[in-house]
Amino acid sequence: MKKRADAFLFAGGAISFIMVCVIVMGWFWTPYDPTAMDAGAKFSHPSLQHLLGTDNFGRDIFSRVVDGAGTSFVIALCVVAIGCVAGIIIGSLCGYYGGLPDLILTRVCDSITAFPAFLLALVIVTVAGPGTENIILALGILFIPSFARIVRSEFARCRELNYIKSAKIMGAGGFRIMFRHILPNTLPVLFSAVTIGFNNAVLSEASMSFLGIGIQPPYASLGSMLSDSQSFLYSAPWYALGTGGAIVLLILGFSLLGEGLQLKR
């Protein structure tokens, strides 16, 4: 079991590390300008000039994938950050204090979860208009309940343990107990929740862009590229394969990390 966990952690760490390096590199330098069109080089096959070929406007797919992965990555990070921070605050207050506020907030979270997530994101984006910030906000709100529920159950479990009672007897205040005594105990669970949440965020952003309510052209996003590529699935299969492959690698790395962390526990 330990060995398998280490293998997962190593493989996940290696894939994620390479992906993050490529993404960071993409912020400063890509082989071609991801939005530059070249009418003479439409649908080039993958070659040394164009690693993953070019698309219907003659844009370099590799550059666009790197750029789009960067966009997806940043959006996913922001979404997870919003969900995680708000989830920790709501979950810790509910789990530690309990009572009526807990009951109400838990029901609110349940009803958000019961709603088809996508529909809600669709509504928010329709009302607020498309744009990176709105996508982040919409997905961020959707991700709060899952984190809140995990944190809440951990806090409710720890609250009854003797070391927390002992801190209370020493005279520690509620916030001190919540964030200095209980929160560090929830970190292993939180880490795996973050990796799973990150994957879901990448997928959700890709699906939204695929449906055309995510990142708007001409900017690259993995979801919107995948959506474009399906029209040329037979004439330019490398377009779909390159884009899909990037999504798979991005998610696989973090999934393996999460899996490894969970096994390690």
Add this chain to the structure above:
Amino acid sequence: MESILEVRHLNSYYQEGRSLFGGRSKRRQVLHDVSFTINSGETVGLVGESGSGKTTLCRAVLGLLKDYDGEIIHHSQHPQMVFQDPFSSLNPVRSVGWILEEALKIQGGRSSPERKALVNEVLNQVGLGPEYADRLPGDLSGGQRQRVSIAAAVITRPKLIIADEPVSALDVTIQAQILRLLYSLKKQYELSYLFISHDLNVIYQICDRVLVMQQGVIVEQNSVEDIFEHPQHPYTKQLLKAAQ
């Protein structure tokens, strides 16, 4: 002799079967007219079967009970507590040094070097040594953990420590060491203990006075010699008989 804790006519209650829709819940009485005092430097034993209200009495003395009447008068600062199970009483992700320093931080009023010095001092006093400050509770044995719990209780220099079955989770040789440690700390700091145990041998070894509790009532309180030599109440006799 100077008293450190006085409890007068304490009655406590417990709500049974709470319901969301305000259905009738029973208010059951746990402690019935409990009165006793603990004097400075005295170790008072509390014996009784499980469910007799020993833990409730502890919680009352620590100020954790809401529904009670009667008086609980502390003549010193807030008491500290040592728990029975040394495996759940220490935060598993924090080091021994952190746990001890945290107790001082909560109390406040000391600088960081002062706190560090006190942590090292108290680690020596409980027989562990400063090198244990970086260890996690998971690396320690049951006896060592109980020493850390005791260190965390005495580091803020309280006058009263409530010990809820502090040795019953340990094996017999370790029990004797921990009892000796409690005794030497008591001499050093003029501590008083409220010492809960179901083991009358332990009570006999360490206590000056004994409270016998049955169903929320203190049925007998006397010096340890009198309790063991001339028990008055039938319940005390029964307990002594069972221990032989």
